[in-house]
Amino acid sequence: MNSVATLEKITALCKRRGFIYPSSEIYGGLANVYDFGPLGVELKNNIKRLWWQRFVHRRDDMVGLDASIFMNSKVWEASGHVASFSDPLVECKACHARFRSDDEGFDMDANCPECGEKQGFFDAKQFNLMFKTQIGATQENSSDVYLRPETAQAIFVNFKNILDTTRQSIPFGVAQIGKAFRNEITTGYFIFRMLEFEQMEIEYFIREIDWEKTFDHWQDEIMNWALSVGMKKDNLKFREHDDKERSHYSKKTVDLEYNFDGNFKEIYGLAYRGDYDLKQHKLTFADQQTGESYTPHVIEPSFGLERTILPILLDAYTEDENRIVLKLNPNIAPYKAAVFPLVQNKEEIVKKAREVHQMLITAGIYSAWDHRGNIGKRYLAQDEIGTPYCITIDYDSLEDNAVTIRDRDTTKQERVAIDKLCEYIKSQIVKHEA
Numbered sequence: 001m002n003s004v005a006t007l008e009k010i011t012a013l014c015k016r017r018g019f020i021y022p023s024s025e026i027y028g029g030l031a032n033v034y035d036f037g038p039l040g041v042e043l044k045n046n047i048k049r050l051w052w053q054r055f056v057h058r059r060d061d062m063v064g065l066d067a068s069i070f071m072n073s074k075v076w077e078a079s080g081h082v083a084s085f086s087d088p089l090v091e092c093k094a095c096h097a098r099f100r101s102d103d104e105g106f107d108m109d110a111n112c113p114e115c116g117e118k119q120g121f122f123d124a125k126q127f128n129l130m131f132k133t134q135i136g137a138t139q140e141n142s143s144d145v146y147l148r149p150e151t152a153q154a155i156f157v158n159f160k161n162i163l164d165t166t167r168q169s170i171p172f173g174v175a176q177i178g179k180a181f182r183n184e185i186t187t188g189y190f191i192f193r194m195l196e197f198e199q200m201e202i203e204y205f206i207r208e209i210d211w212e213k214t215f216d217h218w219q220d221e222i223m224n225w226a227l228s229v230g231m232k233k234d235n236l237k238f239r240e241h242d243d244k245e246r247s248h249y250s251k252k253t254v255d256l257e258y259n260f261d262g263n264f265k266e267i268y269g270l271a272y273r274g275d276y277d278l279k280q281h282k283l284t285f286a287d288q289q290t291g292e293s294y295t296p297h298v299i300e301p302s303f304g305l306e307r308t309i310l311p312i313l314l315d316a317y318t319e320d321e322n323r324i325v326l327k328l329n330p331n332i333a334p335y336k337a338a339v340f341p342l343v344q345n346k347e348e349i350v351k352k353a354r355e356v357h358q359m360l361i362t363a364g365i366y367s368a369w370d371h372r373g374n375i376g377k378r379y380l381a382q383d384e385i386g387t388p389y390c391i392t393i394d395y396d397s398l399e400d401n402a403v404t405i406r407d408r409d410t411t412k413q414e415r416v417a418i419d420k421l422c423e424y425i426k427s428q429i430v431k432h433e434a
């Protein structure tokens with residue numbers, strides 16, 4: 001994390017400028033749930049689009065999936081989630097508040113952190129993290145279903161469908177972006193830990209013999225992705241799980257951690273899952289060429305979407321004496337440009353500015369419109385939300401058909417012909433694609 005950005009500043013900026021709001025705020029909010037506002041949804045969509053381009057469209061060995069959140073409960077029984085996807089919780093005997101007994105700083109002999117009483121705690125019970133609900137109109141006919149706690153299982157259970165309907169063969173991977181839900185009771189760190197969150201996951205299917213080189217490949221890919229979206233290398237590090245921490249079926253797991261205020265926390269994971277998943281679902285692969293049949297092994301790179309957004313914002317945030325600038329990669333910035341008529345009261349200037357704005361939008365360059373206040377204030381407002389280019393239409397524009405374009409990071413201004421403007425902006429943005 002850089003020296004000026006703090007979580008408090010980022011949280012305040014996100015609220016003030018419409019990136020992220022607390023959920024249900026007018027009713028007092030809902031803990032660990034957030035809404036993405038007009039700029040937040042653009043940021044999120046841009047990240048998802050870049051991820052999808054990089055890991056699906058640009059690779060011959062990858063395809064996508066968008067599965068339902070509800071699945072047959074047998075999926076979660078086979079995967080082991082019903083039996084063991086849980087946290088150990090203790091309950092206060094006075095107020096019945098629950099706490100994670102394995103949390104650092106929690107003390108069974110201390111007063112309750114919630115009510116302050118010292119009546120003690122009920123012993124730790126395993127508390128399943130899956131949200132459960134019912135399908136069906138009446139009590140008798142309803143059946144229990146879970147909101148998925150991860151997107152991965154939908155990829156495994158569609159393994160055969162995908163093989164039967166695409167030209168893929170081992171090795172290949174399936175990518176999915178989607179919501180997952182976990183009934184976590186630990187308190188959040190803004191959007192770092194939420195009850196409802198978005199995952200970008202890949203299951204990559206291989207022969208056992210290839211696991212080490214495939215693992216190394218994806219470890220490089222994870223780092224390259226993090227750097228390409230604007231995280232700073234100094235704030236990132238890999239940490240390998242030890243034997244105690246790793247799932248019983250995994251031979252190797254590493255986390256990519258980001259330095260939040262001096263504490264490195266997991267943002268992405270990479271696990272070699274052996275053949276555990278496909279075995280649990282009794283799925284195999286029949287090689288048409290060799291006639292051989294076997295259970296493929298799996299390498300799983302997993303990316304948190306909100307855990308991508310928070311480091312990006314922290315690393316993009318800068319301040320100098322006059323301004324706050326969000327130095328976002330232009331591919332990720334909510335707006336690529338902002339268009340300003342120099343004055344509001346000169347009809348030809350406003351009309352020309354409207355035309356330029358429309359031209360940009362039509363060319364796929366999402367741009368903001370602002371005609372309020374003075375130009376200086378408009379620049380500051382766009383700097384704060386990371387808009388890379390501000391375009392002003394002035395009196396000269398009526399004569400020379402050119403505009404002033406101002407760079408967010410350098411504040412340097414250039415004169416560019418209107419008929420070259422789209423090309424100019426696109427060529428600048430492409431430079432930041434990785």
Ligand SMILES: [Zn+2]
Pocket residue numbers: 092093094095096097112113114115116117
């Ligand atoms: Zn209590």
